[in-house]
Amino acid sequence: MKLVVRFIFFLAIAATSASVSADISVQYHDDREDRRIQVAEMNKTIYVPISAVSEIFSADKYWRQESRQMALHIGDKRFILIVDNPIIESASGLHHLRTPVLYRSGTIWTPIQFIESVIDSFVPEDVVWHPEINLLSLTIPKDNITILDMEFTAEYQETRVIIHAKKPLRFLTDKSKPGHLIVEIKGGQADAQKFTFPDPNGFIIDTSAENRDEDFVLDFHYHAGAKSYRIESYDDPPRIEAHFFGYDVDEEPEPPQIRDRKDNTTTRNYVSDFDLIVIDPGHGGKDPGAIGPNGTYEKDITLDIAQQVVKQIEKELGVRAVLTRTDDSFVSLRKRTEMANRMNADLFISIHCNASPSPKAHGTETYFLSLAKTNEARAVAARENASLKFEMPGDAVETMGDLDFILWDLAQYEYLEESSMLAEIAHEELAKKLDITGRRVGQAPFYVLNGAYMPAILVETAFISNKEEEKLLNTARFRERASDAVVSAIGRYKRLYDKKMARSQ
Ligand SMILES: [Zn+2]
Numbered sequence: 001m002k003l004v005v006r007f008i009f010f011l012a013i014a015a016t017s018a019s020v021s022a023d024i025s026v027q028y029h030d031d032r033e034d035r036r037i038q039v040a041e042m043n044k045t046i047y048v049p050i051s052a053v054s055e056i057f058s059a060d061k062y063w064r065q066e067s068r069q070m071a072l073h074i075g076d077k078r079f080i081l082i083v084d085n086p087i088i089e090s091a092s093g094l095h096h097l098r099t100p101v102l103y104r105s106g107t108i109w110t111p112i113q114f115i116e117s118v119i120d121s122f123v124p125e126d127v128v129w130h131p132e133i134n135l136l137s138l139t140i141p142k143d144n145i146t147i148l149d150m151e152f153t154a155e156y157q158e159t160r161v162i163i164h165a166k167k168p169l170r171f172l173t174d175k176s177k178p179g180h181l182i183v184e185i186k187g188g189q190a191d192a193q194k195f196t197f198p199d200p201n202g203f204i205i206d207t208s209a210e211n212r213d214e215d216f217v218l219d220f221h222y223h224a225g226a227k228s229y230r231i232e233s234y235d236d237p238p239r240i241e242a243h244f245f246g247y248d249v250d251e252e253p254e255p256p257q258i259r260d261r262k263d264n265t266t267t268r269n270y271v272s273d274f275d276l277i278v279i280d281p282g283h284g285g286k287d288p289g290a291i292g293p294n295g296t297y298e299k300d301i302t303l304d305i306a307q308q309v310v311k312q313i314e315k316e317l318g319v320r321a322v323l324t325r326t327d328d329s330f331v332s333l334r335k336r337t338e339m340a341n342r343m344n345a346d347l348f349i350s351i352h353c354n355a356s357p358s359p360k361a362h363g364t365e366t367y368f369l370s371l372a373k374t375n376e377a378r379a380v381a382a383r384e385n386a387s388l389k390f391e392m393p394g395d396a397v398e399t400m401g402d403l404d405f406i407l408w409d410l411a412q413y414e415y416l417e418e419s420s421m422l423a424e425i426a427h428e429e430l431a432k433k434l435d436i437t438g439r440r441v442g443q444a445p446f447y448v449l450n451g452a453y454m455p456a457i458l459v460e461t462a463f464i465s466n467k468e469e470e471k472l473l474n475t476a477r478f479r480e481r482a483s484d485a486v487v488s489a490i491g492r493y494k495r496l497y498d499k500k501m502a503r504s505q
Contacts, residue, residue, distance in 0.1 A: 019040040019041060019042040019047070019104070020040065020041045021038055021039070021040045021041075022038075022039055022040070022041060022046075022134065023036050023037070023038060023039070023134070024036070024037055024039050024046075024134040024135065024136055025134065025135050025136070026056055026135075026136045026137075026138070027135060027136070027137045027138065028125075028137075028138050029137065029138065029139045035055070035056075037049075037052040037055070037056070038052070039052070039112070040104075040109065042102065042104075042109070043099070045098075045099045045111050045112070045113075046111070046112040046131070047102060047109035047110065047111055047112070048109065048110055048111075048112055048114075048115060049107050049108070049109055050070060050072070050081075050107060050108040050109070050110060051107065053072065053110060053114075053115065053119075054072065056115075056136075056138075057074045057119065057123060058074070059072050059073055059074040060072075060073040061073070063108075067082070068082060068083040068084075068103070069081065069082050069083075070082075070083075070101075070108050074119065074122065074123060075123075077090065077091065077122045077123075078090065078091060079118070079119075081101045081108065081110060081114075082101060083100075083101055083102070083103045083108065084100050084101070084102070084103070085100050085101060086098065086099060086100040086101070088101075088114060088118055090118065090122065092170065092186055092187075093170070094416075095114075095117075095118045097111050097113050097114060097118075098111065098113060099111045099113070101114075112129055112136075115127060115129065115136070116128065116129040116136075121187060123138075125138040125139060126138070126139045144189045145166070145189055145190065145191050146165055146166045146167060146169060146187060146188050146189050146190075146216075147163060147164075147165055147166075147169075147185065147188045147189060147190035147195070147216050148164040148165060148166060148190075149163075149164050149195065149196070150162065150163045150164070150195075150197065150198060150207075151164075151198055152198045152199075152200075152201040152202065152204055153201070153202075154201045154202025154203070155202075156246075157245060157246035157247060158202075158243055158244065158245050158246065159201065159202030159203040159204055159226070159243070159244045160241065160242070160243050160244075161204070161220070161241065161242040161243075161244075162239055162240075162241050163185070163218070163239060163240045163241075163242075164237070164238070164239050165185075165188065165238040165239055165240065166238060167238050168233060168234070168235045168238045169185050169186060169187055169188050169233060169238065169240060170185075170186045170187075170233060171183050171184060171185045171186060171188075171231070171233060171240055172184045172186070173231060179221060179222060179224070180219055180220065180221050180222070181219075181220045181222060181229060181231075181242070182217065182218070182219050182220075183217070183218045183219075183220070183231065183240070183242065184212075184215050184216075184217050185215060185216040185217070185218070185240065186214075186215055187214055187215065188211075188215055188216030189211050189214070189216055190209065190211060190216055192211065195209070197209070202223075202244070203222045203223045203225060203226035203244040203246070204220055204221070204222055204223070204244070205221045205222060205223055206221050207219065207220055207221065220242070220244075222244055225246055226244040226245065226246065227245060227246060227247050227248045228244075228245045228247070228248050229242060229243060229244045229245065230242070230243045230245070231243070272494070272497075272498045272501070273501070274319065274346045274494050274497050274498060274501075275319055275320055275346065276319065276320045276321070276322065276343055276344065276345045276346055277313055277319060277320070277321045277322070277345060277346060277347045277348075277349065277490060278321075278322050278323075278324060278336075278339065278340035278343065278345040278347070278348050278349070279306045279309050279310050279313075279321055279322070279323055279324070279349050279351065280306070280323075280324040280336050280340075280348065280349065280350040280351065281299070281302040281303040281305070281306035281307075281323060281324065281325055281351055282298060282299065282302040282350055282351055282352035282353075282384070283297075283298055283299035283302060283352075284299045284303065284325050284327075284328055284329055284330050284331060285299075285328060285329045285330025285331075286330050287299065287330055289302065289352065289353065290353055290354075290355035290464050290465060291464070292464040292465060292467075292470035292473070293359070293465065293467050293470060294467070294470055294471075296464055296470050296473060296474055298352065298353045298355070298464055299328065300328075301353055301461075301464065301473050301474075301479065302351045302352055302353065303325070303327075303328065304479055305351050305461065305479050305482050305483050305486075306323055306351050307323065307326075308479065308480060308483035309321070309349075309351070309483045309486050309487060310322070310323055312483055312484070312487040313487055313490060316487060316491065317487070317490060317491055317494060319490075319494070322339075322343065322345070324336040324339055324340075336350070337452045337456075340452055340453075340454065340456075341452065341453050341454075345454055346454060346455075346497075347422065347454060347455055347456070347490065347493070348452045348454055348455070348456035348457075349426075349456070349457055349458075349459065349486065349490075350456070350457070350458040350459070351458075351459050351461065351486070352384060352458060352459065352460050352461070353460065353461055353462060353463070353464035353473060354380065354460035354461075354462065354463045354464065354465070355463060355464055355465040356463060356465050356466075357465075359465060359466060359467065360466065361463050361465065361466060362436060362437065362462070362463050362466045362468065362469055363436055363437045363439035363462070363463070364427070364430045364431060364434050364436060364439060364459075364460065364461055364462055365380070365427070365439045365440060365441070365442055365459075365460040366423045366424075366426045366427040366430065366441050366442070366457055366458070366459050366460070367380070367423065367441070367442045367457065367458045367459075367460070368416070368419035368420050368422070368423040368441070368456070368457050368458075369416075369419065369452075369456060369458075380442065380460065384458070415452075415453075415454060415455045415456065418455035419455045419456055419457055420441070421455075421493070421496075422455050422457050422489070422493050423441045423457045424441055425489045425492050425493055426457055426459060426485070426486065426489035427440070427441045428489075429485040429486070429488050429489040429492075430459065430461070430482065430485040430486070430489075432485070433481045433482075433484055433485040433488075434461070434462065434478070434481055434482060434485060435481075436462055436469065436472070455493075459486060461473070461482045462478075462482075
């Protein structure tokens with residue numbers, strides 16, 4: 001239903017190409033001169049021409065015609081804008097605008113929302129848009145304190161840390177230092193004079209923190225008794241919570257019965273609705289995929305691994321699993337996700353082998369769908385997307401316009417968090433079980449994941465272009481281990497999913 005509404009919404013924009021132009025003032029509140037800029041109102045949204053954005057923030061802009069993308073550099077901050085797409089990419093991730101970037105009268109137009117809510121969080125100025133008086137005001141310095149305070153609560157087997165913030169904040173974790181959990185809160189700044197540390201408590205031995213550039217970095221030194229942790233950011237009230245547990249959260253046995261909150265005397269069973277997984281063996285038929293130096297076809301390896309995965313899922317997890325192809329036949333990329341959507345699958349996992357022009361490239365990688373973060377990830381996506389060239393003019397892909405592409409993209413956007421979690425788990429299992437140097441979890445625009453209405457990942461088991469790894473891929477033992485890894489990852493994901501659903505019942 002939501003998608004239908006969006007569809008009409010985008011069409012409406014396309015239909016009302018007529019726009020009303022207007023003037024707005026830009027006020028700096030410092031020694032820069034105030035200015036007036038020409039904007040346009042299109043479909044009740046104020047759009048600013050990219051040349052004006054570049055003027056206001058002294059930005060450099062680079063246009064790439066073939067992909068209809070614009071890179072905007074404000075100082076060392078970079079933004080990627082794509083024509084007809086409401087998603088903006090920055091170093092800290094994806095930003096979802098209410099309306100897409102447009103191309104009209106020979107120039108790029110961005111919704112004013114891009115300035116007031118995206119650029120605002122990257123520049124030192126506080127950028128505020130006052131629509132009633134057509135005024136954009138930029139104030140320096142803004143009150144940049146975002147981290148308020150921190151508290152510890154210790155209970156038996158669990159220590160809770162709450163970091164109160166002024167607004168919802170994103171974070172990265174680093175657990176490379178044994179006994180330490182380092183949390184980098186993006187855009188977090190604490191008042192060095194006022195911020196105090198609570199006394200160490202429970203599993204926490206000590207804590208240190210500092211404002212590092214634009215981020216707030218916390219280092220929790222924890223007790224060996226803490227076996228696992230969970231950390232999450234919440235919006236209301238804005239805070240980050242870290243929980244340290246005296247047991248392994250993943251291994252915590254599923255309570256067989258969930259107490260009914262209304263009546264403590266009755267119990268009921270939680271029945272998992274996680275019941276169908278689609279496994280996609282990459283390539284097939286006229287599309288061989290990558291070919292190894294000794295002539296191994298990617299399509300043969302992926303089919304063999306995928307067939308084992310399906311058998312193992314049914315046997316070990318008791319969940320139904322279905323293949324997108326069961327033999328050496330060609331299936332278009334679009335049909336693969338369409339099948340998963342039609343069957344209402346809970347997960348979509350595409351299995352591939354990596355390839356690189358460098359014969360030394362090696363290791364295992366797992367990807368989830370997103371705009372590419374690195375050139376390397378972009379190259380992997382470009383290679384896998386090349387399967388499109390095998391598709392016939394009549395295939396769905398050829399008739400898909402930009403509009404469909406945005407909608408498909410949004411479909412997967414809603415599962416970003418789950419997909420990234422599944423990718424992390426899968427990568428951990430693969431790196432452990434395959435015993436080849438684990439590379440990383442990557443994000444890239446894979447066409448095959450694009451249309452999935454469910455968490456979806458793409459696994460690049462190993463490099464078929466690397467002689468050693470090609471040899472490994474040709475052994476039954478290695479393919480079995482790859483299958484094992486994918487199945488244990490699904491098992492771990494399912495346990496987390498069931499636990500979450502059981503709790504919310
Ligand atoms: Zn492939």
